[in-house]
Amino acid sequence: DTAVSQTPKYLVTQMGNDKSIKCEQNLGHDTMYWYKQDSKKFLKIMFSYNNKELIINETVPNRFSPKSPDKAHLNLHINSLELGDSAVYFCASSLRSTGTGRYGYTFGSGTRLTVV
Amino acid sequence: GNSVTQMEGPVTLSEEAFLTINCTYTATGYPSLFWYVQYPGEGLQLLLKATKADDKGSNKGFEATYRKETTSFHLEKGSVQVSDSAVYFCALPHYYGGSQGNLIFGKGTKLSVKP
Numbered sequence: 001d002t003a004v005s006q007t008p009k010y011l012v013t014q015m016g017n018d019k020s021i022k023c024e025q026n027l028g029h030d031t032m033y034w035y036k037q038d039s040k041k042f043l044k045i046m047f048s049y050n051n052k053e054l055i056i057n058e059t060v061p062n063r064f065s066p067k068s069p070d071k072a073h074l075n076l077h078i079n080s081l082e083l084g085d086s087a088v089y090f091c092a093s094s095l096r097s098t099g100t101g102r103y104g105y106t107f108g109s110g111t112r113l114t115v116v
Numbered sequence: 117g118n119s120v121t122q123m124e125g126p127v128t129l130s131e132e133a134f135l136t137i138n139c140t141y142t143a144t145g146y147p148s149l150f151w152y153v154q155y156p157g158e159g160l161q162l163l164l165k166a167t168k169a170d171d172k173g174s175n176k177g178f179e180a181t182y183r184k185e186t187t188s189f190h191l192e193k194g195s196v197q198v199s200d201s202a203v204y205f206c207a208l209p210h211y212y213g214g215s216q217g218n219l220i221f222g223k224g225t226k227l228s229v230k231p
Contacts, residue, residue: 004159033218041154041203041224048218056218090159104150104207105219107159 003027006091006108013081014116021076021111023091031055031096032074033105034066037088049074050096081115088112118143118210122222129196129229137191137225139180139206149173149182149189150207150219160205163191196229203227 004025013019025032033056034046048056049068063079074091092105123138141149148167152160164173166182166189173180178193191204203224211217 041226043160043205043221043224045218045220092160104148104152104162104165105160107152107161109159 004091004093004106004108006089006111008111009109010112010114012114012116015081015083017081018077018079019081019113020078021089021091021113023074023076023108025072025091025093025106027093027095027106029093029095029106030071031094032068032071033092033094034074034076035090035092037090037110039087043090047074047076078113081113083115086113086115118147118208118220120206120208120220120222122206123225124223126226126228129227131198131229131231132195133229135191135193135196135200135227137204137206137227139189139191139222141187141189141206141208143187143208144211146184147209149180151178151180151189151191152205152207152221154203154205154224156202163204196227198229198231201227201229 006023031050033048037043046060047066051071052068065077068074088110090110091108094105119142121140150165151163153163154160164175166173169184171182180189180191203226205224206222207219209217210220
């Protein structure tokens with residue numbers, strides 16, 4: 001199936017730990033994104049990569065570090081996890097040549113991170 | 117920059133009722149407009165879109181018309197079903213410069229449909 005897939009789907013961890021979330025798309029898209037959805041369902045862009053190049057880096061703590069080994073993968077590493085990092089993290093992808101504005105994004109199913 | 121304002125929920129309707137979820141936007145130019153739906157425990161799915169003024173997007177019985185005069189893109193459905201229970205997001209692109217940008221979303225409207 002063509003899709004955006006994220007792993008893991010659920011992640012429960014203790015404060016202070018370091019964790020990673022992985023994202024892969026097989027849609028042939030060249031741009032990938034990380035969004036954070038808080039408990040009130042508000043979605044906020046965190047990062048965006050185009051062909052492995054970081055193009056959007058919103059106001060996010062330095063503890064969050066994205067990495068894109070190739071245009072089909074975008075991972076998110078989080079150091080020293082805090083209670084406030086608990087949220088659902090969504091990966092998304094799009095084809096830049098068609099323009100963000102015309103076709104929107106394809107989203108993964110999300111990773112629910114709970115920090116205890 | 118571009119922004120989007122969406123009516124807050126939750127919205128609770130009986131099956132077969134008429135649905136309207138309001139969305140207004142502020143934008144430079146005439147960007148494409150989108151509605152996304154998020155079913156419980158799932159990611160966001162594109163529901164419909166409109167790429168220019170006066171376009172009507174439609175899918176699964178939902179419709180929205182791109183109205184530049186009122187800068188609105190309200191979502192409507194004539195007869196909702198229990199299976200339509202979800203959170204609905206209005207969205208449009210926000211550009212940082214050139215073609216670099218990302219989708220920005222309204223705060224979401226939770227719809228619950230009762231049998």
